[in-house]
Amino acid sequence: MNRIITTVGVLFALLLLVMACEAPPTDDEPAEESGEAEVSEDGPAGIDHGGIDSFSDDPALIEKGEELYSAKGCAACHQMDRDTPTGPALGEVANKRTAPWLARQIMHPNEMQQQDPTTQEIQADFPAPMTNLGVTAEEAEAIIAYLAAEAN
Numbered sequence: 001m002n003r004i005i006t007t008v009g010v011l012f013a014l015l016l017l018v019m020a021c022e023a024p025p026t027d028d029e030p031a032e033e034s035g036e037a038e039v040s041e042d043g044p045a046g047i048d049h050g051g052i053d054s055f056s057d058d059p060a061l062i063e064k065g066e067e068l069y070s071a072k073g074c075a076a077c078h079q080m081d082r083d084t085p086t087g088p089a090l091g092e093v094a095n096k097r098t099a100p101w102l103a104r105q106i107m108h109p110n111e112m113q114q115q116d117p118t119t120q121e122i123q124a125d126f127p128a129p130m131t132n133l134g135v136t137a138e139e140a141e142a143i144i145a146y147l148a149a150e151a152n
């Protein structure tokens with residue numbers, strides 16, 4: 001008799017478990033979008049931004065950024081005033097994006113293409129993705145200061 005009660009108990013518990021697993025999520029749609037919503041306007045937290053949290057207006061840094069922009073080869077794909085077949089215009093980019101987001105994009109374009117919804121959206125307009133040019137955090141800070149000066 002005890003054994004029957006135990007068996008029935010176990011079966012009931014299993015049934016509850018199966019029902020719990022199959023219960024539909026109460027809020028189906030937001031759950032599906034939450035993967036994207038978790039990425040803030042600064043970009044995925046897991047991608048290093050070199051501690052660059054704000055735009056610098058230091059004239060020396062801006063000048064260094066302008067030099068690096070040419071030296072690193074950014075100008076091969078980007079123009080300030082217009083989109084080209086190889087890359088989006090950057091003249092106003094500092095008004096559209098945060099400093100940490102720009103740092104992530106400039107230092108880690110490949111990770112951004114994989115994880116950041118904004119990068120993925122822009123990337124879709126161009127046949128080839130941005131390449132990693134090995135920009136250091138120090139260099140990125142200067143380039144971002146230059147982009148901010150251009151946007152003013």
Ligand code: HEC
Nearest residue numbers: 072073074077086087088106109122123126128129130131
């Ligand atoms: C091979 C071409 C290429 C080179 C070189 C390149 N980029 Fe890009 N860049 C792109 C493309 C294409 C995108 C669109 C997003 C993507 O593919 O990651 C982009 C996106 C960007 C964005 C985001 C634009 C926006 O609207 O938010 C910034 C900022 C940027 N690049 C800066 C730079 C800087 C600074 C350099 C130099 C260190 C550089 N890029 C070098 C092609 C390039």
